[in-house]
Amino acid sequence: MTPEPTPGGGPARRTVLAGGGGLALGAAVAGGAAALTRDGDATAPVADSGAAVPFHGPHQAGIATAVQDRLHFAAFDVTTDDREKLEKLLREWTRAAERMTAGREVGEGAYGGLPEAPPDDTGEALGLKPSRLTLTIGFGPSLFDGRFGLKDKRPGALVELPRFPGDNLDPARSGGDLCVQACADDPQVAVHAIRNLARIGFGTVAVRWSQLGFGKTSSTTPDAQTPRNLFGFKDGTRNVAGTDTAALDRHVWVGAKEATGGGAWMAGGSYLVARRIRMNVETWDRTPLAEQEDIFGRDKKEGAPVGKAKEHDEPFLKAMKPDSHVRLAHPDANGGAHLLRRGYSFTDGTDGLGRLDAGLFFLAYQRDVRSGFVPVQTALAKADALNEYIQHVGSAVFAVPPGVRDADDWWGRGLFS
Amino acid sequence: MRAVRTTAVTALAGAAVLAAVTGCTAKSDAKAEGDGVTVTAKDDSCEVSKKEFPAGHVTLNVENRGSKITEVYVLYPDDRIVTERENIGPGTKATLTAEIKAGSYAIVCKPGMTGAGIRQAVTLTGGDAAAPKRSAEMDAAVAAYRQYVQAQAEETLPKVKVFTDAVRAGDLEAAKKAYAPSRIGWERTEPVAESFGDIDPKVDVREDGLEEGQDPAKDWTGWHRLEKALWQDKKITAREKQLADLLDKDLADWVKRVGTAEITPTSMANGAKELLDEVATGKVTGEEERYSHTDLVDFKANVEGAQKSFDLLRPVATKNDAALVAELDKQFAALNTLLDKYRADKAGYDFTSYDKVGDPARKELSDGVNALAEPLSKLAAAVVK
Numbered sequence: 001m002t003p004e005p006t007p008g009g010g011p012a013r014r015t016v017l018a019g020g021g022g023l024a025l026g027a028a029v030a031g032g033a034a035a036l037t038r039d040g041d042a043t044a045p046v047a048d049s050g051a052a053v054p055f056h057g058p059h060q061a062g063i064a065t066a067v068q069d070r071l072h073f074a075a076f077d078v079t080t081d082d083r084e085k086l087e088k089l090l091r092e093w094t095r096a097a098e099r100m101t102a103g104r105e106v107g108e109g110a111y112g113g114l115p116e117a118p119p120d121d122t123g124e125a126l127g128l129k130p131s132r133l134t135l136t137i138g139f140g141p142s143l144f145d146g147r148f149g150l151k152d153k154r155p156g157a158l159v160e161l162p163r164f165p166g167d168n169l170d171p172a173r174s175g176g177d178l179c180v181q182a183c184a185d186d187p188q189v190a191v192h193a194i195r196n197l198a199r200i201g202f203g204t205v206a207v208r209w210s211q212l213g214f215g216k217t218s219s220t221t222p223d224a225q226t227p228r229n230l231f232g233f234k235d236g237t238r239n240v241a242g243t244d245t246a247a248l249d250r251h252v253w254v255g256a257k258e259a260t261g262g263g264a265w266m267a268g269g270s271y272l273v274a275r276r277i278r279m280n281v282e283t284w285d286r287t288p289l290a291e292q293e294d295i296f297g298r299d300k301k302e303g304a305p306v307g308k309a310k311e312h313d314e315p316f317l318k319a320m321k322p323d324s325h326v327r328l329a330h331p332d333a334n335g336g337a338h339l340l341r342r343g344y345s346f347t348d349g350t351d352g353l354g355r356l357d358a359g360l361f362f363l364a365y366q367r368d369v370r371s372g373f374v375p376v377q378t379a380l381a382k383a384d385a386l387n388e389y390i391q392h393v394g395s396a397v398f399a400v401p402p403g404v405r406d407a408d409d410w411w412g413r414g415l416f417s
Numbered sequence: 418m419r420a421v422r423t424t425a426v427t428a429l430a431g432a433a434v435l436a437a438v439t440g441c442t443a444k445s446d447a448k449a450e451g452d453g454v455t456v457t458a459k460d461d462s463c464e465v466s467k468k469e470f471p472a473g474h475v476t477l478n479v480e481n482r483g484s485k486i487t488e489v490y491v492l493y494p495d496d497r498i499v500t501e502r503e504n505i506g507p508g509t510k511a512t513l514t515a516e517i518k519a520g521s522y523a524i525v526c527k528p529g530m531t532g533a534g535i536r537q538a539v540t541l542t543g544g545d546a547a548a549p550k551r552s553a554e555m556d557a558a559v560a561a562y563r564q565y566v567q568a569q570a571e572e573t574l575p576k577v578k579v580f581t582d583a584v585r586a587g588d589l590e591a592a593k594k595a596y597a598p599s600r601i602g603w604e605r606t607e608p609v610a611e612s613f614g615d616i617d618p619k620v621d622v623r624e625d626g627l628e629e630g631q632d633p634a635k636d637w638t639g640w641h642r643l644e645k646a647l648w649q650d651k652k653i654t655a656r657e658k659q660l661a662d663l664l665d666k667d668l669a670d671w672v673k674r675v676g677t678a679e680i681t682p683t684s685m686a687n688g689a690k691e692l693l694d695e696v697a698t699g700k701v702t703g704e705e706e707r708y709s710h711t712d713l714v715d716f717k718a719n720v721e722g723a724q725k726s727f728d729l730l731r732p733v734a735t736k737n738d739a740a741l742v743a744e745l746d747k748q749f750a751a752l753n754t755l756l757d758k759y760r761a762d763k764a765g766y767d768f769t770s771y772d773k774v775g776d777p778a779r780k781e782l783s784d785g786v787n788a789l790a791e792p793l794s795k796l797a798a799a800v801v802k
């Protein structure tokens with residue numbers, strides 16, 4: 001890996017900070033493995049360093065990247081029927097994303113321009129570090145409905161999810177022609193990114209819904225502890241590791257062989273399922289400890305599977321209750337289906353009945369949803385003991401194209417060319 | 418100037434940042450900070466670094482060293498607002514810029530954003546020579562807009578009289594019918610009316626817009642007070658008849674003064690943007706006409722007023738930024754088409770009652786407003802470039 005040229009010219013904030021602060025971040029960014037982190041993850045600098053994650057590459061950042069602390073996820077409707085205008089926006093978005101992920105301002109910046117004009121950048125990220133911001137774009141099934149002549153480009157794997165028992169989906173919080181996932185270690189950096197992309201998009205796209213996530217619930221770094229969800233448990237401990245290239249190729253990245261015909265542009269991409277899962281935390285909190293542990297199939301302290309000592313110990317599924325969450329969700333129970341999970345806990349305040357409007361904003365990347373999320377969720381929706389305490393209230397699926405290769409490439413070039 | 422966030426980090430105390438904050442432009446040849454006038458606002462004083470300075474492009478660097486949030490105005494001798502900046506928090510700085518001709522003015526700080534404030538008399542020198550020289554095209558645009566504003570005000574009075582006559586006659590249904598049409602001219606040109614400062618609070622304030630210490634029973638006047646009487650209370654009493662008289666009188670004052678409003682190409686462009694801001698914050702939400710639900714009539718009038726400014730500025734803007742003009746044409750057309758879905762007669766102002774417009778439809782309207790307002794916010798720069 002060689003150092004990235006700074007998008008847009010000029011010094012990148014990260015190098016200046018690295019020099020001024022006496023931290024060897026430049027080496028960490030450029031050398032990748034040069035800096036071992038607190039988490040033991042060789043691919044990404046520690047969160048506190050606030051360094052930048054390279055934007056260019058064969059795959060989009062924000063998938064295998066070590067999971068950042070905060071999320072702002074937005075789904076957009078395309079409001080124009082002009083394909084050229086949409087392409088132009090995707091190019092503009094790509095350039096803005098290059099700048100923001102490098103810790104730079106959008107366009108001509110937040111100050112210093114014409115006093116009569118509103119500044120290009122909204123300014124709230126001034127003085128903040130890049131904070132490992134990643135911006136990841138996805139294309140929803142509705143983008144391929146014929147408005148933009150993309151019908152023939154719809155990959156076979158981009159299916160609408162079936163209706164699962166218990167789903168109570170709000171259409172206003174579901175679907176979307178496009179999505180952008182912004183992950184960063186600083187929430188203001190993530191919100192700044194979505195806000196500025198939405199602003200650039202006015203007149204071409206409109207935000208359909210968006211979701212803030214305040215705490216990560218997954219880890220893509222194999223040796224790290226799995227962060228707890230709002231039920232107080234570790235879940236998804238057998239996540240695909242961002243460093244395990246063999247597992248990524250097997251379970252996450254779309255291979256060149258299956259990306260054929262109209263869907264050839266997806267080689268190196270992935271499929272994203274987003275589910276807003278409301279958690280009834282008040283009733284859960286009244287549940288006895290033993291029952292909580294039975295429901296998950298883990299102990300609360302360690303997160304160890306039933307009868308085991310540590311969270312990463314191999315579970316013995318038959319020791320668990322048949323309706324326990326781990327048993328039903330485990331790859332061995334689902335034909336080996338592995339998901340790369342990147343979900344975040346959320347609360348959107350309270351619901352008017354004095355209850356936390358809280359839950360899990362579930363994000364999972366996979367090579368094919370038909371052999372990934374769909375079989376797993378089919379099993380869970382049917383029998384999971386956890387269903388008494390959760391409800392899926394929002395849902396979306398997106399085709400996530402491969403990475404932007406360089407400063408001339410742009411999000412969706414393969415799809416539109 | 419290409420701004421990099423690094424500058425703020427590494428050169429926080431440097432002159433480059435200060436120059437940027439004073440709002441220098443590429444065009445103004447990087448004025449040093451000393452060229453501006455410093456206003457130091459405290460809780461009990463309003464200090465001005467110079468009492469006499471050249472007319473033309475004036476920059477006020479405001480620093481709030483008080484403990485209260487403040488606002489700063491530049492006023493004409495008759496208290497018309499030249500320019501203003503609200504919500505300057507304690508310990509923060511703000512910059513006001515305006516084109517100001519030679520003459521006597523007052524700089525006013527309002528700690529706590531209420532009351533008469535603390536005044537400083539200032540003189541701008543240099544006569545007309547120092548005033549910005551505008552092209553004939555710009556002067557034509559301003560003159561045409563001034564005529565438009567005057568005509569809108571004059572045409573509004575008789576429509577208001579239909580409304581107030583109905584109120585005075587105690588005819589509830591006739592008054593309801595005449596209410597929304599009586600507001601169209603006002604809504605089209607509202608930023609100009611608002612520049613007078615004192616008329617808007619008399620005729621167009623909502624109950625929640627009253628200041629602390631004001632009594633709704635006594636101090637709330639104007640259209641929305643009558644709107645509440647007609648739709649909510651469903652009765653016309655002697656008080657409403659009195660308020661009808663007052664509305665006539667206050668609007669007659671508006672007609673008399675509107676011709677003297679200070680209008681510049683920049684204020685026209687910003688006024689257009691402000692009309693869309695009005696739509697975004699008041700109409701799309703249904704707050705403006707919460708009893709009558711005639712929000713879409715105001716909405717349409719706001720868009721028409723913005724479009725008028727834009728059309729008059731088109732020749733100037735086209736030279737500087739043809740792509741922006743093309744985008745604005747497209748977005749005005751799109752929003753007007755969207756609004757037409759809510760009226761059967763395209764020539765009339767009989768719009769669907771806003772309480773009948775569901776959330777998905779309101780979202781669509783909001784998206785349309787954003788699509789237009791974002792490029793419209795760039796019109797002022799395209800005019801002065």
